[in-house]
Amino acid sequence: MNTYIKFFVLLLLCLFTNNGYAKITLPSIISKNMVLQQHTKANIWGKANPGEKISIVTSWNKKAQVCTADENGKWKTQIKTPKACKDQWMEICGENNIRIENILIGEVWLCTGQSNMEFPVARNPKVKWKTGIINEAEEMKDATFNDIRLFHVEHQLAPDGEKDDCKGEWMVCNPENLKDFSAIGFIFGRSLYKNLNTPIGLIQSTWGGTHAESWTDMDVMKGNPLYDEVFDEFGPKDKKRKKKAEKVPATLWNGMIAPILGYTVKGNIWYQGESNSVRYEKYEQVFTNLINSWRKEWGQPDMPFYFMQIAPHYKQPAGIREAQLNVWRNSKLKNIGMAVVTDACDSTDIHPRMKQQAGERLAAWALAKQYDKDVAFSGPAYKSMKVKDNQLILSFDYADGGLTTPDGQPVKGFYIAGNDEKFYPANATIQGKKVILTAPEVKHPVAARYGFGTFFRVNLYNNAGMPAVPFRTDSFKIK
Numbered sequence: 001m002n003t004y005i006k007f008f009v010l011l012l013l014c015l016f017t018n019n020g021y022a023k024i025t026l027p028s029i030i031s032k033n034m035v036l037q038q039h040t041k042a043n044i045w046g047k048a049n050p051g052e053k054i055s056i057v058t059s060w061n062k063k064a065q066v067c068t069a070d071e072n073g074k075w076k077t078q079i080k081t082p083k084a085c086k087d088q089w090m091e092i093c094g095e096n097n098i099r100i101e102n103i104l105i106g107e108v109w110l111c112t113g114q115s116n117m118e119f120p121v122a123r124n125p126k127v128k129w130k131t132g133i134i135n136e137a138e139e140m141k142d143a144t145f146n147d148i149r150l151f152h153v154e155h156q157l158a159p160d161g162e163k164d165d166c167k168g169e170w171m172v173c174n175p176e177n178l179k180d181f182s183a184i185g186f187i188f189g190r191s192l193y194k195n196l197n198t199p200i201g202l203i204q205s206t207w208g209g210t211h212a213e214s215w216t217d218m219d220v221m222k223g224n225p226l227y228d229e230v231f232d233e234f235g236p237k238d239k240k241r242k243k244k245a246e247k248v249p250a251t252l253w254n255g256m257i258a259p260i261l262g263y264t265v266k267g268n269i270w271y272q273g274e275s276n277s278v279r280y281e282k283y284e285q286v287f288t289n290l291i292n293s294w295r296k297e298w299g300q301p302d303m304p305f306y307f308m309q310i311a312p313h314y315k316q317p318a319g320i321r322e323a324q325l326n327v328w329r330n331s332k333l334k335n336i337g338m339a340v341v342t343d344a345c346d347s348t349d350i351h352p353r354m355k356q357q358a359g360e361r362l363a364a365w366a367l368a369k370q371y372d373k374d375v376a377f378s379g380p381a382y383k384s385m386k387v388k389d390n391q392l393i394l395s396f397d398y399a400d401g402g403l404t405t406p407d408g409q410p411v412k413g414f415y416i417a418g419n420d421e422k423f424y425p426a427n428a429t430i431q432g433k434k435v436i437l438t439a440p441e442v443k444h445p446v447a448a449r450y451g452f453g454t455f456f457r458v459n460l461y462n463n464a465g466m467p468a469v470p471f472r473t474d475s476f477k478i479k
Helices: 002-018 136-141 183-196 225-234 239-247 251-260 274-298 318-329 355-369
Strands: 035-037 041-047 053-058 061-068 074-080 085-093 097-113 145-152 170-173 200-206 267-271 305-308 336-339 381-388 391-397 414-417 423-425 427-431 434-438 447-450
Touching: 035 200, 041 085, 053 074, 061 074, 097 145, 097 183, 145 183, 183 200, 183 267, 183 355, 200 251, 225 274, 239 251, 267 355, 274 305, 274 318, 305 318, 305 355, 318 336, 336 355, 414 434
Parallel strands: 035 097, 097 200, 097 267, 145 200, 267 305, 305 336
Antiparallel strands: 041 074, 053 061, 053 085, 085 097, 145 170, 381 391, 391 434, 414 423, 414 447, 427 434
């Protein structure tokens, strides 16, 4: 009986192979115009006939590398990449042959999050909130770069499990291809390119109006009480929730991250948090879990993860920005950093058009930390506080060269309180890297706040022109 079974299986395999069904296929992200991360072992994967041997030859290494498809027809291998270069190719051979042309070797970054990362370079008249970057026409004049490539993952929901692939293609950066691409992603990539003079690959995976739980692997959330509220509200339980299908937990991880998971990158830039502001007290741990799980699943445990603190807006509570600040300053995570846009915001528009500051400041983190460039990468961040008589004396990190305000204007945005927890506007005086605070209503100050609210006007900078990070020194209940 065993002999007949083996014969039958072999017969089926032969038929399976002969009908062409088992030809080698590749995910959309492994295709012409792609950028591979330099000086690493880049992951390459696809599908073929179970047991089929796959041979890969590259223009920079003519020696064939061979791997074998598993019992499910999936195969994966790693290709050693050289230093940055252009005009490369790759041939993948088996039952059929695939040649990938116009490959660049350089630096590859993910650009992920919700609408402010999705916000495009050009105005889209069909989508109300996609108003385009400020000075769009001028930016488009400096938007043709053959050595910057863009991959935009199309929206794809997958509430029932991980997808193998997504829709998208690598495109050369030019004004036409850039129109619907992330403005922050483009500004970030352009800054890297001009400072490093090396090919840049940008992979955008974004969806507006989505919470972090949509982008988190289900295995991280199952059975964890931290996520009970979001499962109760957005779990796929009934038809009335179809309008919020993009908020189903893990649906965007499944549909828009899993298909590109493992594509070897340098790091990730992230702009998200607005949709988690209603549960801001949980966001610090939710975001930390997301970062840890992405790094684990990517197989890059120290993947750089730089993120934007959400812009001040009349509907966004201070607690969500504080949660983001805590992830940066108080967590044990390495290779993370936060950029702020307190000076590039709009009180009534949650999608401010001034994306240049966001993109450039995220790029500054990468340039300083990943590429050893001597650039300022953060504004002043609260370090410590001393009380002297009726004064609060605040010290700051990232204040080399001292603190300042534009045109020497009076410092705005500080409040102090005594034990009664009532905050009053403070008179602020800069002394080098410190700020001295007083208020006539507060004789014995115990706490200070700066830019701690929904929308606010603040103006403290370091001498490198980076704005100070909003903060509070107290742990009073947020009112």
